Amino acid sequence: MIAAMEVASTCCSMSRTCAVAPSSSFTQQLAAPAFRTNLRLKQVGAWQAPQRGLIQITNIGWDPEGILPAPVPHHITRRSYEKKISEDAEYKEKVERQLQADKEARRQAREARVVPDSHKDLLEFLLSTEGSEMEFEVARCRPRLTEDFFSFVKAEIGSLRFAVNQTVEVQDRIGELEVLQKVLQEGVGAYDALTTDLVDAKERLQRILVAKDKKAILLEMAGENQLDRPLLALLDENIVSATQANEEQAALFMSKIRGAVVKYITL
Structure with a gap:
């Protein structure tokens, strides 16, 4: 029993001696610079280059030497507003050109129309006139819109109203003539009143000027x-x-x- 305990004690002392006193070759490896560097890389972790697309800029105003000017706020909003104004100006110019073209087309269409001489042809001429051009045609045809002309229109309406065959076309014709008669009478009255007012206004303006x-x-x-x-x-x-x-x-x-x-x- 005592012999066995002595053997165990001897083995433990030999084991402690081997752990504390390493060999000289292992000690030289620990002291080598390359070993210490490799050991540090294993502890800290090897350096890796950043992957594409993962770089983030966190300070766009970084300028330690003060070379760059101060950033202007709301730059994108201002540029968007300027672009909108430019587009609106271009659209407005386009609309103005279109209006001028339409005005010139109406003027040419007016000049192309010739006022007929007879009451019957004048009546058909006015019936084919668009509503937007009626005021102009009333002013141009005012010398022809006499009592004789309105009597002719009234007689035309009467002859159709007492016609034997009262078809849909006849009723439509009567309606068109009655509407035209009313429009012409109101237009002539307004034109005459405006003409009188303008004549009086010219006299009053002349009075002011002199x-x-x-x-x-x-x-x-x-x-x-x-x-x-x-x-x-x-x-x-x-x-x-x-x-x-x-x-x-x-x-x-x-x-x-x-x-x-x-x-x-x-x-």
Whole structure:
């Protein structure tokens, strides 16, 4: 029993001696720089290059030397707004060109139409006129729209109304003639009233232009209720005509008179 314990004690002491006192070759490997470097890489982890697409920029304003100017806020919003304004300007210009083209086309179409001589042909001419052009045609055909013409239209309606064969076409024709008769009568009345107003407005404008004291004459005409919309419309027409003719002084003079008239005008 005692012999067995001595053998075990001897083995343990030999084992401790081997663990504490390593061989000289192993000690040299630990002391080598390459071994220490490899050991550190194993502990920390080997360096790997960043993968494509994973790089993130966290500070876009990094400028330690102060070379770059200060960033401008809302740059994208401002650029979007400028682009929208540019697109709106282009669209507006396109619309203006289209309106001018339509206006020129209407003018050419008007000039291509010839006013007939007889009452019957004039009636058919007005029946084929579009509603948007009726005001222009009434003004152009006003000398022909006499009592004789309206009597002819009335007789035409009467003959169709008392016709033997009252077909759908006849009823439609009667309706068209009655509508045209009413439109022409109202148009002639409005045109005559406008013409009278313009003639009176020209006389009143001439009275203002020849007066030495413009303010005094305007006060006098305001007391007589002679400052109204037709006079204002005539001034606007003269201003536009002077501007188109590049007569800046005349346009400026008319604009000043208009501004004075507006102060006393009775609307």
